[in-house]
Amino acid sequence: MTDREVVISIRDLHKSFGGTKVLKGINLDLYRGENFVVLGRSGSGKSVLIKVIAGLLKPDSGIVNVLGLQVDLLSQKDLQALRLKLGFIFQSSALYDSMSIRENLEFSMIRNFRHLSTKEINIAVDEVLEAVGLREKINQMPSDLSGGQIKRIGIARTLILRPDIMLYDEPTAGLDPITCTEINELINEVQRIYNTSSIIITHDLTCAKATGHRIAMLQDGNFSRVGTFAEVFNTDDISAKSFFDYNFIN
Amino acid sequence: MNIRESAIRLINRIYCTLKKYRSGDDLFTKKIDAFFLEVVDVHKFVTRFFKELFTKPFEFKEIINQCYQVGFKSVPLITLTGFVIGIVFTKQSRPPLVEFGAASWLPSLIGIAFVRALGPLVTALIAAGKVGSNIGAELGSMKVTEQIDAMDVSAVNPYKFLVVTRVTATTIMIPVLTLYCTLVGLLGSYLNVHLNEMTSITAYFESAFSSVSFLDVYSAVFKSIVYGFTIGIVGAYRGFNATNGTQGVGKAANRAVVFSMFLIFAEEITIVQITNWLATL
Numbered sequence A: 001m002t003d004r005e006v007v008i009s010i011r012d013l014h015k016s017f018g019g020t021k022v023l024k025g026i027n028l029d030l031y032r033g034e035n036f037v038v039l040g041r042s043g044s045g046k047s048v049l050i051k052v053i054a055g056l057l058k059p060d061s062g063i064v065n066v067l068g069l070q071v072d073l074l075s076q077k078d079l080q081a082l083r084l085k086l087g088f089i090f091q092s093s094a095l096y097d098s099m100s101i102r103e104n105l106e107f108s109m110i111r112n113f114r115h116l117s118t119k120e121i122n123i124a125v126d127e128v129l130e131a132v133g134l135r136e137k138i139n140q141m142p143s144d145l146s147g148g149q150i151k152r153i154g155i156a157r158t159l160i161l162r163p164d165i166m167l168y169d170e171p172t173a174g175l176d177p178i179t180c181t182e183i184n185e186l187i188n189e190v191q192r193i194y195n196t197s198s199i200i201i202t203h204d205l206t207c208a209k210a211t212g213h214r215i216a217m218l219q220d221g222n223f224s225r226v227g228t229f230a231e232v233f234n235t236d237d238i239s240a241k242s243f244f245d246y247n248f249i250n
Numbered sequence B: 001m002n003i004r005e006s007a008i009r010l011i012n013r014i015y016c017t018l019k020k021y022r023s024g025d026d027l028f029t030k031k032i033d034a035f036f037l038e039v040v041d042v043h044k045f046v047t048r049f050f051k052e053l054f055t056k057p058f059e060f061k062e063i064i065n066q067c068y069q070v071g072f073k074s075v076p077l078i079t080l081t082g083f084v085i086g087i088v089f090t091k092q093s094r095p096p097l098v099e100f101g102a103a104s105w106l107p108s109l110i111g112i113a114f115v116r117a118l119g120p121l122v123t124a125l126i127a128a129g130k131v132g133s134n135i136g137a138e139l140g141s142m143k144v145t146e147q148i149d150a151m152d153v154s155a156v157n158p159y160k161f162l163v164v165t166r167v168t169a170t171t172i173m174i175p176v177l178t179l180y181c182t183l184v185g186l187l188g189s190y191l192n193v194h195l196n197e198m199t200s201i202t203a204y205f206e207s208a209f210s211s212v213s214f215l216d217v218y219s220a221v222f223k224s225i226v227y228g229f230t231i232g233i234v235g236a237y238r239g240f241n242a243t244n245g246t247q248g249v250g251k252a253a254n255r256a257v258v259f260s261m262f263l264i265f266a267e268e269i270t271i272v273q274i275t276n277w278l279a280t281l
């Protein structure tokens, strides 16, 4: 694996809010084409980690390199350029609720690729809607969609910019098992078709197993175990075991 | 030493003095800190507006849309309020004037009152309640549901798309609404005058505008531009900085109204003083 290109590299990342330390020295290398799953309990700092990667939060210390650029040192303009290559799927999906699905999808594209004609944009919108299987919803409002459909549109909205890296924040949280499986398949499909590298945050082990090439457990502000699904969970480590048991017994 | 430096030095001195009086628990100091941090924040927010207003790309379409939202949708409320105030104000002002045998001055009294004070102030206060709270709540809910962050990570500048457009729209539309409110108010007043004194509409308006000077008109336009900017920027600031979920959205809307009304009164007093001073030159 080591000879593959590193797209995200994090060294000794620290982040705290007020007095509470959330991240305490995270190290991570994400390779091109890889799905990296971050598992962790609620409040362990998973969302904070990817927000730092996307430049929404500034690290207290440490180096966050994305596609060779140190995120917290970029100018507004360079950061925007970098963000075009990052797809960020929010925990809440964060669809623009005053806009229709079409407007949601074309919003960033219209503003960032001004040379494109309306026809080209429409083609791009159709293509991503096709990819997530929701073509018929194009003129509806986000409030008309179900939870799973909203997640799909959230994914489609980032796919339209053809990102190199996808950051998924709990893509399957709050969905029924069948829809979860569909989303997992979608994540894998996106990785295959668009050849993206992804960080997938979840506390759902089925999702981790289905999508992750490598898995890490975030505990006490650090990755406690990193490896394939089998490596992480074939262990006597209490915390990993209890996480595993909890997921499959409940 | 320029004004900026001395202002910073003055603020710094006040800050240090206040800090000396800190009580045993640090709550008081924290509040002072929070206040000054907020002052810095507001300053940044406002200067950013002027910086981004003149840099490409421009969101013309969204500005037009916001002008429609701010302007057109406030028309019914402004019409009603302006008209009623016109009638009531005229009705209430008549008896004292009649007592002095000066009933014929009624139109010019109303004209001055509406152009100088009532038109701009009534419009601004209504818009602060309707438009300001709307902007605060809308941006506040976008903030707490991470829609603003979502714009940011999709490489669209949310300040430009959300704040610049709305503040521009209020700055343009409040003066227009003020003009409209003044006219509607005078029309209401005319109705009352006509029913009582049988004055014709031309005579009424001639008399109403006879005592209004150009300075009055300039000052009214200037005032309403300032009010429009205030309403937009306060609402946007409150919304953009909303926290704590749905509760924060309500708070943002509420604070937007309270704070912009407060500022509008403060600005009114200042501008009136300046106008009076200019009139004596």
Ligand SMILES: Nc1ncnc2c1ncn2[C@@H]1O[C@H](COP(=O)(O)OP(=O)(O)OP(=O)(O)O)[C@@H](O)[C@H]1O
Pocket (backbone or CB within 6 Å): A017, A022, A040, A041, A042, A043, A044, A045, A046, A047, A048, A049, A091, A203
């Ligand atoms: N903007 C912020 N300001 C203050 N504290 C924050 C902020 N964002 C996150 N935190 C704190 O950081 C900690 C980690 O939050 P985070 O959202 O990363 O959790 P998470 O692992 O994503 O949990 P969940 O699975 O519930 O989404 C929490 O204790 C939270 O209170």
Ligand SMILES: [Mg+2]
Pocket (backbone or CB within 6 Å): A046, A047, A048, A091, A169
């Ligand atoms: Mg989270």
